[in-house]
Amino acid sequence: MKSLFPLLLFLLVGCWPATQPQVKHLAPAVEDNSVVAASEVAPVVEEIASETTEISGTDDERLSMVETIAATEPVIEELALPAPLPYYGDFPLSDHRRVDKLRKFYTGNGRKTLNRWLERAGRYVPGIQEIFAEEGVPLDLAYLAMIESGFNVRAYSWAHAAGPWQFIESTGKFYGLKNDWWRDDRCDIEKSTRAAAKHLKYLYGRFDGDWYLAVAAYNAGGGKVRKAVKSSNSRDFWILAEGKILREETRNYLPKLLAALEIIRDLDAHGFTGLNFSEPVAFETFLIPTTTDLDIIAQFCDVSYGEIKALNPELKRWCTPPGEVDFRLKIPAGTSTQLERLYAGLSPDQRASYHRHQVKRGDTLRALANKYRIQVDDIVALNKISNPRTLQIGTNLILPLKEGFTRLPVDELADSYVRSKRRIYTVRGGDSLWTIATRFGVTEKQLRVWNRLGWSNLIRPGQKLAVSKAGQRTATKVARKTGPAKKVVYLVRPGDTLWGIGRQFEVETGMIRLWNQLSSGNILRPGQKLTLMVPTSRQG
Structure with a gap:
């Protein structure tokens, strides 16, 4: 095999979407201005657009909302980028009073927020612009993602829009973005950017080549903008913005983009100096x-x-x-x-952690899903079950182990935690999940499960976290399962990994790190000695 x-x-x-690790710098010109014919997708997108949820609120409220979700974005590493942000001047600007008002806001009370967005833009804008160049969309529209989400790939709004381009599920699905229990393509920067480009092209064609109306429709939905056009008997966005059809959020949506572009065109002139631009991904x-x-x-x-x-x-x-x-x-x-x-x-x-369950009399997919805290559809897909209503007694089902579960049967671990004495810890400055897990002898995954933390959640000083401190009843029960632990010194061999060693001795990799004071960045070396606390059943 x-x-x-x-x-x-x-x-x-690649450095997305190019095929080389280095970032490709694009020429300013975009020669392919082709658009999707409105007649090709109008019937379907019309239905989707009517479902688009508008997000209202003042500028301060929207900035606050985006900053709240943007604060959860994990950062790999940010390095200074000597070149300024790419600006091509291929999207028409305006000196309308609404734009001027928002420009003053961004250079005043909103400066701190825009400063962070601009620094983060260096990570994503070059790649977004490469895709826009391929799709025939103005390159400067890459900064529309900044207005949508502050370039936060995990942004999620109360209106259930997700990702850097804030797609609602129906629109994302139309453009091929999958969203299920396992993944949400709306948060994939490449896939969502491609979808955003196609959607913008469709709207551009629908409004007869008017990018201002296309951008407004991206926010409000094509149906809402078309209604405003009909009501005002005008295709001038600024006239529509003075009408009663568009909500205040949409009236300021395009002006926010135009104000930001005006600032990006000359950062120094607007006082945005010394920015530490993130390197492109x-x-x-x-x-x-x-x-x-x-x-x-x-x-x-x-x-x-x-x-x-x-x-x-x-x-x-x-x-x-x-x-x-x-x-x-x-x-x-x-x-x-x-x-x-x-x-x-x-x-x-x-390659993955699974639990094997043998079907017993009375078992149902729903009962198993509840017991192991997974989805019925996942059990069906993993085991290729043709008739979900009938399970054959004695059949072995493969079920994925969830975060935080050891190789004890999942129900035993869940039962142990419920019966244990819980302890609440208050997060302090400088704490991380790893340091807290190390302090209490548990794993990061367990802390995430017990406190319902997603992988994008950061902890903050003052936050309350549940940590495990096993009671006597739990400890006795687990001891009967595993037997007394014995200290074993393991000599690392070439090709060994913490995961492989943990699998061999049925211990958590997080516990190996704890016992040997290893950080997540430590590399194992042949000849290195590791201390393991191994259950009797694995000491053979």
Whole structure:
């Protein structure tokens, strides 16, 4: 089987969407201004547009909302970018009073917020502009994502719009963006940008080549803008903005973009000096043939789990989606050779953590889903069940282990935590989930599960977290399951990983790090000695 590996797995290297790690700088001209014919998609998009939810609020409220969600975005690393932000002047500006008012706001009370957005823009704008160049969209419209989300790929609004381009689910689905229990493509910067470009082109065609109306429709929906045009008997956005059809959010939406572009055109003149622009995202794309735990990928790449998650914000869970062949996973640039070598030696049953459940009399998919806290559809998909209403007694079902669960049966661990004495910890300055987990002898994944923290959630000083302190009843029960632990000194061999050692001795990688005072960045070296507390059942 290993001889077939190169046929199943190959590598794409790039700084998205180019094929080289370096960022490609685009020429200012965009020669392809083709648009999607409105007649081709109008009937379907018309229905979608009518469902678009408008987000109202003052400028301060919207800035506050975006900053709240933007604060949760994990950062891999930010380095100074010597060149200013790319500006091409291919989107018409305006000196309308609404634009001037917002320009004064951004250079006044909103300066701190815009400053952060501009610094973050360096990470994403070059890649967005490459896609816009391919799609025939004005390159400067890349900054529309800044107005939408502050370039936060995990932004999620109360209106259920998600990602840097703030797609609602129906519109995202129309443009091929999947959203299920495992992933949300609306948070994928490449896929969502491609979808945004196509949607903007459609709106541009629908409003007869008027980019101002297209941008307004991106916010309010095509139906709302068309109604405003009919009511005002005008196609001039500024006249529409004075009418009663468009809400205040939409009236200021285009002016916000125009004000930001005017500032970006000459940052120094507007007092935005000394900005620390983030470097463009540079990564390699690795095709994962089957479901694989991201923690394994992180260990093989010698990076943290958080870095892999940050590069792949569309992934909601701890692994690549089950049942999907050749999933395109982004990994740090320069790690592909090592990952390919180590992954080739990984057997299929080692690629993800699963629990095997033998069907008993009375079992139903719904009961199993509730018991293991997973989705019925995932059980059906993973086990290729043709008739979900009938389960054959004795059949073995493969169920994914959730975050925070050890290789004890999932229901036993859940029962242990419920019966244990809980302890509440107040987060202090400088704390991280890793340091808290180390302090209390648990894992980061367990803290996330117990406190319902998503992978995008950061902890803040003053926040209350539940940590585990096992009571006597729980400790006795687990001891009967595992037997007394014994201290074992393990000598690291070539090719060893924390995940592999943990699997061999049935202990958590987080506990190995705790016992040996290893940080997530430590690399194992042959000959290194590791202290393990191994259950009797594994000491053979």
